[in-house]
Amino acid sequence: MNNIPAVKMGIISVSRGCFPISLSERRRHAIANAYDGELYDCPVTVETEADVKKAIEDVKANGVNALCVYLGNFGPETPETMLAQYFDGPVMYVAAAEGDGDMINGRGDAYCGMLNCSYNLGLRNIKAFIPPYPVGTASDIAKMIAEFVPVATALLGLRSLKIITFGPRPSDFFACNAPIKPLFDLGVEVEENSELDLLVSYRAHANDERIPALMAEMAAELGENNPYKGVLPRLAQYELTLLDWAEEHKGTRDYVAFANKCWPAFQTEFGFVPCYVNSRLTERGIPVSCEVDIFGALSEYIGICVTGESVTLLDINNSVPASIYDEDIKGRYDFRLDETFMGFHCGNTPACRLKNPHMGYQLIMKRQLEPEKAEPDITRGTMEGDIAASDITFFRLQGTASGELKAYIAQGQTLDVASRSFGSIGVFAIPEMDRFYRYVLVEKQYPHHGAVAFSHCGKALFSLFNFLGIADIAYNRPKSLPYPNENPFC
Template sequence: MQNIPVVKMGIISVSRSCFPVALSEMRRHNVVNAYGADLYECPICVETELDAKKAVEDVKAAGIDALVVFLGNFGPETPETMIADMFDGPLMYTCAAEGDGDLMNGRGDAYCGMLNASYNLGLRGKKVYIPEYPCGTAEEVAQQIREFVPVATALVGLKGLKIFAFGPRPNDFLACNAPIKALYDLGVAVEEHSELDLLVAYNKHKDDPRIPAKVEEMAAELGNENPYAGVLPRLAQYELTLEDWMKDNLGCSKYAAFANKCWPAFQTEFGFVPCYVNSRFTGRGIPISCEVDIYGALSEYIGLCVSNAPVTLLDINNSVPAQIYNEDIKGKCDYRLNETFMGFHCGNTCSSLLCNPHMSYQLIMKRQLEPDGEPDITRGTMEGDIKAGDITFFRLQTTASTQLRAYVAQGEVLDVPTRSFGSIGIFAIPEMNRFYRHVLIEKQYPHHGAVTFGHHGKALFEVFKYLGVTDIAYNQPKSLPYPTENPFA
């Protein structure tokens, strides 16, 4: 299924009556030409309140999901901001730079008009996306719109998202527990079930005729050298269970994510670990977070929309040994030891993101559940070192009092062998040591972080800002101390 929206963008131009309407129309048309065919051009240039009504009706009829309000000249502050009252989707406001006409009869003063637009949007209590510098030529405005698309995709996606959660959080993992009230505030549906409900659904899929084909599909991905192929029929049965659950229970929602129980009773009752299936779903654009981490699943979904590529959820797990740092990092990469760490999870990262992806067993669980024999019920992880490249580590979370907060930090996965197990990589984030202490610890974030593969901090920051998150932390440079940072340390 297509699990993120394909956003259809539209543009409406506005014009103040004492300025030439033809100037705004011409500039709008130039933006559309610079952007390309995927931008719908509303033919109505808004000068009056009734124009605003007609223009919004036009873009709605055209199936527009996200809208650009373009001040081709100064713009009428009341009608142009009424559009925000009438259009129930992501909105961007920006304006035209001068330079395509003389400064006597062809001056638009949109630079001034944006100030009035922002004031009136505030009076109406409307949240909109405004670019960092909301004034530009046709080519520059077209680029602003391109940067708005991933933001709008995430915002539209959240309105159609349902998160299926199975089971209470494991004991001693309260850090991943948070009130779901904030999900309703965001327009996200959440459907919580017992892991027993999942087990009942799984058992109903016993001897499902689709299992052999699913096993063949998995075997093709894992290759002929997989020593744990005997667990594939169970994993195939589980994957079909989740597929059918999503299909049968999506209801009025359009998109899905899961937050599933995965231990400690899962192995003994289902007979495997679900990591490999989780990795396959996430590779198909359907995030499944570990340990019933609902806000982890939410964060993964936002990252999926912003990057339009597979994401993962990892523990901010362990420090990098000095020996590895000295052998493979020091002098080769411009990072201090305390700017590096290992991101790890048991085996939930999709194979396309791993070096030498292979099926294995969950070592930590085997120590407890199968200490003396060959792995059986602990089989089912997707393991390998995470491929080197740019990443963004981030999370949207709510406090116990349902205040949304978020963090975003850009960095990279280093091309350094981890010498460890699981889905794991050596991560480097500038000033990670300070970020770890004064954001992650100080603000009591859980150990799970979502990861996009690429630098998507700009779009993620704008998504969180649009959602009304006022506390958005990032890895601040040394020249910018954190409020809680001791200046004498």
Template sequence: MNMSNIPDLKCGIISVSRDCFIISLSENRRQAIISAYEKKYGNLYEVKKTVENEKDMLAAVKEAKDAGCNALVVFLGNFGPETPETLIAREFDGPVMYVAAAEETGKNLINGRGDAYCGMLNCSYNLGLRHLKAFIPEYPVGTAEELADMIAEFQPVARTLLGLKDLKIITFGPRPQDFFACNAPIQPLYDLGVEIEENSELDLLVAYRAHENDPRIKDVVADMTAELGTEGGNPYPDLLPRMAQYELTLMDWMEEHKGARKYVAFANKCWPAFPTEFRFEPCYVNSRLVSRGIPVACEVDIYGA
């Protein structure tokens, strides 16, 4: 299955430490989180540079970027330095999560005391002052195992944010008559960073007819036939060449029109003129694209896409 239309996520973790605390406290707790995470969920990139000041912050962010990280967890292993830790969210070009260590024991309050809960409150306030967006769990303080679970919950959030940032929704409309629910205002989508390309149903028909003798049609038909089977699953084999022609039309349009974006979703008109002009309904083709990670909404429903 081709899932190239979904972001590949590489998440890193940066620990921060207020310089009046022992730096090893934050570093050891970071390593415990990585160990707990990798036992349950897989890889989590460890940024070796621990942040105590703004220069450390720049070095740590560079280390994460150089390693190919596109999402970050900022971990307060103790109270944490407010300004450098919040500036990570500004300097790093990707989703950022903030979490903090719970106090592990009451028996070591000289070298083991971290004040991370208090530091997390200050961090949240500072992020707000700077109008910086970050992901903060409902209760962002915990043990290594608890924080590992929180970081796992952050992964689909980060993937969604990365997808929106590089997403183009391609539409073929206009919406069907008396279907006002599909009148999608695009300003909120622009506010999310999504790009929109609106086309007419006639544009789609012209592109479809241009693919009429495409030599790739026979291979797509063969793939469809193998997928549907021969016993009851393929009652209209004569429709497959037209459906294959339509599938190639959409796939080519995606590659030719994604422009500067990495990911594409479709919102395509499917009635009332579609079945008379294309001579089939597109639901099966839409489902094949969805199976490859390419969302397709019918009835020009941009928000459904």
């Protein structure tokens, strides 16, 4: 993934003057030794304000872009909070648990110091990340740092992300339309363009000398059993168009995502559906959302940052027929029928996430745009197949009509069950999905698109959204915890 930041963590220990500095340093070294990965162990222990400058200069000189401030003892309240004030990147705070054996000279009181640290962060209006329980041994702290890395990756990515859009939202797709001001509040840049801009650029790539090589790459990926090879020149031309646009329009940003118009005029003017190209770019870490879904693209990008792997964007689409449930799910999986559903999109899911990836055509569009043709032409270009079984996290960060941000997170799985249908599609199961559907998705008026990460990453997503100040973070509640508006008599 070359479209997300590479996080280099550093750790700086702090020490209050009336406590042994050696205690904080010894405990910091133990964390560095316990950490499984690259963690820069800053040699400057911060006791005074003068030490702050030395420590910041040292970690910057060593390429650190995310920082752990470690209270190895009680800690100096002003200098330790100034570290976050002057470090240009995500900062977490953790504190040492006792247990070195000596409860006289070896007692650090960091449990107490963390309280004063949080108070001083508030006084200075400094935003810092504090884990759910921020006190621990060396191995505990090492685990906390590892769990902070995905959050830090997303925070660094958002501050240098540009979302590029082409075209207005399709008619009657108000669900994909949301004010963009919340994106600027997050530090995300937005560039909105017309479909005509994209068409002009696409036509300018008609004789691009790179097209044959890219066609060969696509053909190798799709294999010999591909009845739609004739559309590959157009798809290769389009992929080069998007990649060149991204490079030429990054501006001051390092990372890009796309939210593009993909129907209905797209097919008649470009001569294909863009789904396969969208799937290829998303697999490389450049999400391309359908139907100009800007917050869908944002959610996909967050998922890529948090997991370091490819994601997808799907419609929360249709219920699972009882016949399929009875035949393939009941007695095999511990889910009720109403806890299952199908996630679908035309063909945008990366091939690596599909059981039998193959190029197809958009059946729904063919009915409308070329119903008389026996063989599809302008509706070719989907990446189709059933989504492979795995753990998943369905989530979305959404801007509301009033310009606020809200989010939902639901962990579940894709079942190893045949869809008997078309497109990029999978049979999903989420515990208490029926209640989540009614009292989160419907009640809170979320659109039909949801981002899908192919692992359980709810903990990192919740930490990220909470850090970003999202007040409304919904999740699939267990039966024992009713939703505010849930009918208690059901």
